[in-house]
Amino acid sequence: MEGTLTRSVRSVRMPVFAAMALALWARGVSPAAPPAPTEPVAAFASSQVWDGDGGQTITRAGLPMHAVHVFSPRGRRIAFVTKGVRPCVFDAEISPTASMIAYWASSGDNCLTPEVVVADISGRTIERFAGALGHAWSPDGRWLALLYAHYDSNFDRVSDRLGIWRVAGRRLRSYAMRPEEVRWGGADSLFLGYADRVELFDPVWGLATRTAHRGADVSPDGRYAIRRDRRWFSLTESPSGDEQCGCVPRNAGVDLGQRSGSPPPFVAWVRAPGAGHLLWVSGMLGYTSPPGQPNARTAVVDVRTWDVVQSIPGKAVATTTDPRSVVVLRGDTLALVTLDDLRERPSDAHRVRIRVGVQAWGSLPADRRPEEAWTHEVGVGDWLPDHTALAGACSSFFRLERILGDGRAVIRLADRRWFAASDTVVVTAQPVTLHTNSLDGGYDVSLTLIP
Numbered sequence: 001m002e003g004t005l006t007r008s009v010r011s012v013r014m015p016v017f018a019a020m021a022l023a024l025w026a027r028g029v030s031p032a033a034p035p036a037p038t039e040p041v042a043a044f045a046s047s048q049v050w051d052g053d054g055g056q057t058i059t060r061a062g063l064p065m066h067a068v069h070v071f072s073p074r075g076r077r078i079a080f081v082t083k084g085v086r087p088c089v090f091d092a093e094i095s096p097t098a099s100m101i102a103y104w105a106s107s108g109d110n111c112l113t114p115e116v117v118v119a120d121i122s123g124r125t126i127e128r129f130a131g132a133l134g135h136a137w138s139p140d141g142r143w144l145a146l147l148y149a150h151y152d153s154n155f156d157r158v159s160d161r162l163g164i165w166r167v168a169g170r171r172l173r174s175y176a177m178r179p180e181e182v183r184w185g186g187a188d189s190l191f192l193g194y195a196d197r198v199e200l201f202d203p204v205w206g207l208a209t210r211t212a213h214r215g216a217d218v219s220p221d222g223r224y225a226i227r228r229d230r231r232w233f234s235l236t237e238s239p240s241g242d243e244q245c246g247c248v249p250r251n252a253g254v255d256l257g258q259r260s261g262s263p264p265p266f267v268a269w270v271r272a273p274g275a276g277h278l279l280w281v282s283g284m285l286g287y288t289s290p291p292g293q294p295n296a297r298t299a300v301v302d303v304r305t306w307d308v309v310q311s312i313p314g315k316a317v318a319t320t321t322d323p324r325s326v327v328v329l330r331g332d333t334l335a336l337v338t339l340d341d342l343r344e345r346p347s348d349a350h351r352v353r354i355r356v357g358v359q360a361w362g363s364l365p366a367d368r369r370p371e372e373a374w375t376h377e378v379g380v381g382d383w384l385p386d387h388t389a390l391a392g393a394c395s396s397f398f399r400l401e402r403i404l405g406d407g408r409a410v411i412r413l414a415d416r417r418w419f420a421a422s423d424t425v426v427v428t429a430q431p432v433t434l435h436t437n438s439l440d441g442g443y444d445v446s447l448t449l450i451p
Helices: 016-028 056-060 247-252
Strands: 042-045 067-072 075-081 088-094 100-107 113-120 125-130 132-137 143-151 157-166 171-175 181-186 189-193 198-202 207-210 224-228 233-237 266-269 278-282 297-302 308-313 315-319 325-330 333-338 352-362 372-378 398-403 409-413 424-427 432-435 441-450
Touching: 042 100, 042 315, 042 325, 067 088, 067 100, 067 333, 088 132, 100 132, 113 143, 125 157, 132 181, 143 181, 157 189, 266 315, 278 315, 297 315, 308 325, 352 398, 352 409, 424 432, 424 441
Parallel strands: none
Antiparallel strands: 042 067, 042 088, 067 075, 088 100, 100 113, 113 125, 113 132, 132 143, 143 157, 157 171, 181 189, 189 198, 198 207, 224 233, 266 278, 278 297, 297 308, 315 325, 325 333, 352 372, 352 441, 398 409, 409 424, 432 441
C-alpha cells in the first residue's frame, strides 16, 4: 500500500498507530452523508447513448458529441463539453447524492492518455486524477474508487494501482493493488476483480479476503456476480460457478447482439429495496441503429428464475440516483422510465440437491463418452442448467416445479428434445435417465435426488 502507510495487504501485522491513522482518515472526520436526491437524476457521456456509428445516432437525438449530460424529470442539460486536448469522454457517473459527476476523459493519440475528472453538477471541475480510467462511487457518495492503468504496445489495458478519494477533505490514498475491476460491496468495502479471483478489500485496515465470486459486480443478495472486459461480460452464480451470461437475455427475449459485431451490452443490477438479483439488460444490436431504434428493448429479469419483471422499449443508457429508474433511448430521444413493480419471486427456503449426469453417445459403441456430473442446490422455480452441448447452458432445460416432501421432486421438461411420456418427471434417489430424441448421436441425462 502506498501513501503514508506502507505494508502488504496480506500482512496480518499492522502498527497500531498506522491502523488508527487510517481509520481516522476513513471514518473519524467524515461528516454525515448528504441527503439523497428527491428526484431521479442521471449523468452519462454521449458515447453511452450509442457508440461506434460515428455519432449518427447521437446527432439524430440532438445531442453534441464528446459531452457529459445530466438528465432528470426537469430536462437535460450539458454539464461538460470537451475542448482542445481532451477529445474523448467516457463512462460518466453521478454520485448517489447527485452533487458531483465523475467521468473518464482521454487525450493524445487514439485517446490513450486517460484521466478521471470529478465535476460539480454544473460541470465545474473539482478534481483531476491523471492516469485513472476507472471510477466507482460508494453507495453513500462519500468515496470515489479509482483504477489507474495504462495501455501497452498492443493497446491492452494494464492496471497500475488502486486509489480511493475521500470527498470530505478531498484526500486521495493509493494502494499497490492492480485489479482489473473495482466495485463497491458496501459503504466501506470494495470487490476487486482479477483475472483469476475476486477479493473483498477493506481499505480501512488494508486487508483483502478472497471470495467465491467470479466477478466484481456482485448482486445485492451476493448470489450472482458480473465480470466485464473491454468487449463483453460474464454472469455467474457464485456458489456453483454456473455461467448465466446468455441464459438471462435469451430467455427474456432480449437480443444483446454479437460479441464481435456489437459494443458491450448494458447490464446493471437493480439496487432497490427488495431486489436481490434483478438485472437490467439491454443490447445495442450492432454498431449502427436504424432511426427510432424500433427493435431495441430493455428488460428487468429475475436472474434466478429468468422471469421478465418488466419489458421496456428502447436501449438503456444509464441508471439514476433512484434505483428503480433508468434513462433509455427510443424514438431518437431520451426518456426516463421507472419500474412499475419489483416482483422478484421469493426463493423457497425448502431446497433440494439434484445430481445431473450427462453422457454423450454416437452411432457406434466407441462413441459413448464417460459420464460427467454436476450437483445443483435448487428451490421451486429454479432452473437446472443444460450441460449438454446442444444449445449450451443458456437454454431452458429442466425446472424444479414441486418438492413433494417424501424424497421426491417434480421436474418440468422445458425442452422437447427428450423421449418422455409427459412434460414432467418425478426425481427420486434412484436415477431417472432421459434420452434425446435422436438416432445417430445425442445425450443421456440422469437426474438423481441426493441427500
